[in-house]
Amino acid sequence: SGSGKFFVGGNWKCNGTKDSISKLVSDLNSAQLESDVDVVVAPPFLYIDQVKNSLTDRIEVSAQNCWTGKGGAFTGEISVEQVKDLGCKWVILGHSERRHVIGENDEFIGKKAAYALSQGVGVIACIGELLQEREAGKTFDVCFQQLKAFADAIPSWDNVVIAYEPVWAIGTGKVATPEQAQEVHVAVRDWLTKNVSAEVASKTRIIYGGSVNGSNSSDLAKKEDIDGFLVGGASLKGPEFATIVNSVT
Numbered sequence: 001s002g003s004g005k006f007f008v009g010g011n012w013k014c015n016g017t018k019d020s021i022s023k024l025v026s027d028l029n030s031a032q033l034e035s036d037v038d039v040v041v042a043p044p045f046l047y048i049d050q051v052k053n054s055l056t057d058r059i060e061v062s063a064q065n066c067w068t069g070k071g072g073a074f075t076g077e078i079s080v081e082q083v084k085d086l087g088c089k090w091v092i093l094g095h096s097e098r099r100h101v102i103g104e105n106d107e108f109i110g111k112k113a114a115y116a117l118s119q120g121v122g123v124i125a126c127i128g129e130l131l132q133e134r135e136a137g138k139t140f141d142v143c144f145q146q147l148k149a150f151a152d153a154i155p156s157w158d159n160v161v162i163a164y165e166p167v168w169a170i171g172t173g174k175v176a177t178p179e180q181a182q183e184v185h186v187a188v189r190d191w192l193t194k195n196v197s198a199e200v201a202s203k204t205r206i207i208y209g210g211s212v213n214g215s216n217s218s219d220l221a222k223k224e225d226i227d228g229f230l231v232g233g234a235s236l237k238g239p240e241f242a243t244i245v246n247s248v249t
């Protein structure tokens with residue numbers, strides 16, 4: 001790792017019940033976490049209040065999505081104002097499941113990012129290629145296009161963490177090798193240097209996601225441009241998530 005403080009996020013996705021989340025929170029509360037790491041968890045919306053009321057302040061809370069603007073007549077949506085009201089500091093945007101399962105496009109995601117930042121909520125901005133895009137040699141093109149959509153929409157990168165999550169690695173057990181991840185992370189950083197600024201490139205955290213677990217995180221964390229992780233499945237197990245947090249180098 002290299003840029004800024006190590007950052008580890010746990011994306012709980014659409015998992016959990018009041019009981020299982022209560023157990024997970026208590027495991028997280030009793031875990032020993034390295035002090036020099038930003039630690040964030042993203043519960044399902046319905047459980048954010050429960051988590052905020054029971055989780056240690058050591059760990060920040062993120063939403064997994066938000067609406068594109070101020071709340072109002074948008075049935076089924078959750079506004080940034082509401083996310084903030086419940087104490088969330090972050091929102092995950094552009095996750096591959098929202099892009100590829102639900103059909104969100106770059107423009108829609110960009111609007112959400114701009115609005116969240118305008119309200120002081122940090123953005124975990126996800127990018128990443130499909131397997132067929134990697135095999136066609138389009139990994140950088142796809143990642144840069146998704147990155148450009150964020151860059152075009154947002155006024156500042158101050159409160160943004162970039163998550164590189166190759167879609168073929170998410171939930172598949174097929175983690176990218178440290179070399180594969182590093183190759184994209186350094187390319188993303190170079191893109192920021194050329195298209196935003198050297199300062200933003202050097203201070204923006206670029207975290208990796210896709211089948212990270214307690215056994216593979218330390219080798220990934222050694223790579224120069226890997227500044228942390230976004231963790232799905234393994235974040236549902238408190239002790240394993242703590243191991244990943246503590247793989248900071």
Ligand code: PEP
Nearest residue numbers: 170171209210211232233
């Ligand atoms: C994710 O959903 O962001 C993710 C990386 O999932 P997993 O760790 O389960 O691959």
